[in-house]
Amino acid sequence: MYTQIVLQLIAAIVAISAILFLIWRSLTIRKLWKQCKQASLSVWLAIGIVVVSVGVWCIATNPYPLHFAMPPTMHAYTSDHLPASVPLAKVWEFFSMANTFEKVEDIGADPTAVPTTVAYDKDGIVRFELTAKEVISEVAEGIYFNYWTYNGQVPGPMLRVKEGDTVEITLHNDPTSLHPHNIDLHSVTGPGGGATVTKVEPGETKSFQWKALNPGLYVYHCATSNVSTHNAHGQYGMILVEPQAGLSPVDHEFYVMQGELYTMGGLGKKGLTAFDSQALIDGHPTYMTFNGRVETTPRMKVQTGDRIRMYVGNGGLNEISSFHIIGEIFDTVYPEASMGADSALLHNVQTTAVLPGGATIVEFTVDVPGKYILVDHALARMNKGAWAVLQVEGEENPEVFQTIQNQ
Secondary structure, three states: OOHHHHHHHHHHHHHHHHHHHHHHHOOOHHHHHHHHHOOOHHHHHHHHHHHHHHHHHHHHOOOOEOOOOOOHHHOOOOOOEOOOOOOHHHHHHHHHHHOOOEEOOOOEOOOOOOOOOOOOOOOOOEEEEEEEEEEEEEEEOOEEEEEEEEOOEEOOOOEEEEOOOEEEEEEEEOOOOOOOEOOEEOOOOOHHHHHHHOOEOOOOEEEEEEEOOOOEEEEEEOOOOOHHHHHHOOOEEEEEEEOOOOOOOOOEEEEEEEEEEOEOOOOOOOEEOOEOHHHHHHOOOOEEEEOOEOOOOOOEEEEOOOEEEEEEEEOOOOOOEEEEEOOOOEOEEEHHHOOOOOOOOEOOEOEEEEOOOOEEEEEEEOOOOEEEEEEEOOHHHHHHOOEEEEEEEOOOOOOOOOOOOOO
């Protein structure tokens, strides 16, 4: 994980030392030239060290191709590597704190982990406990990032309550965290959505209680200053406030959140990558993912004929998501996750907008087997990882879709 940064650091230190030695041996270009003509062993040795160091630096900064985060079926076969580097000022910061964090094998929240019922305590209150925790995990194979999480996953766990419920939230901050955290739930009516009363230092715990007044699907996130920095590290999730009348039955429910990561070194930079605050301010995310990381294996699997409901959110920070499933049409969309007696539904929708810090709910029935790719239809974002796969198994349905063999 640290190989690329170590190589860069060694190469830079050795090369700078060799260059300083050359400057010390010769204060002018002319004098250096005369020394080289005299074939001084020390001078030629220093020049050789510089050349080798530059070579090591090139190896250390060799990233994956531009298309590496795309679905395998959409890979290009061209040489399209991007330049990459990590400023040396960030190296010491990484090494000084990296070993305090847990290494999480897979940061991506399971999209199938949707609670099907509301869990009430004996007193009728719905209680949730979340832990803010800073961890290290892979964005993609060989590319690591310092995620700030709820319960060690991105997004945090999906929560489910009903309209009118009394809800209690307890937030712990893991002792290994380096920063304070809190939680702002967009479903909460009250100061800061709970953020003002849940700011927890490392090792601290705080709780608060609220009443779920409005049905809908809502984002929750850390609102500790700098709010955008916490969200850009993956600290967000969603809570469903189900209407009193409930939702119509479906065969499968899935939980998907789009998010943005801002890392130094550019797309495909290998090793442990540092957070790029300037890219965040400029609104240029390095990666855009569904559920925290570039997908490797499909985790959403259904059968033909199944009725699907997807809870889709946008953890932000800067971009609107144009949510689309290639090869499917949403027969029902809850625009901006609006629900309740007076809420309008949309029908036969190809692509729906999900605002930063917002959500939507889409429903559809799968008729034909195959792999269906979830995307942000601002399609260049697929290159940054904004895709996932819904795998549909079952018998072919030639009435709806079939291949014609050309003579």
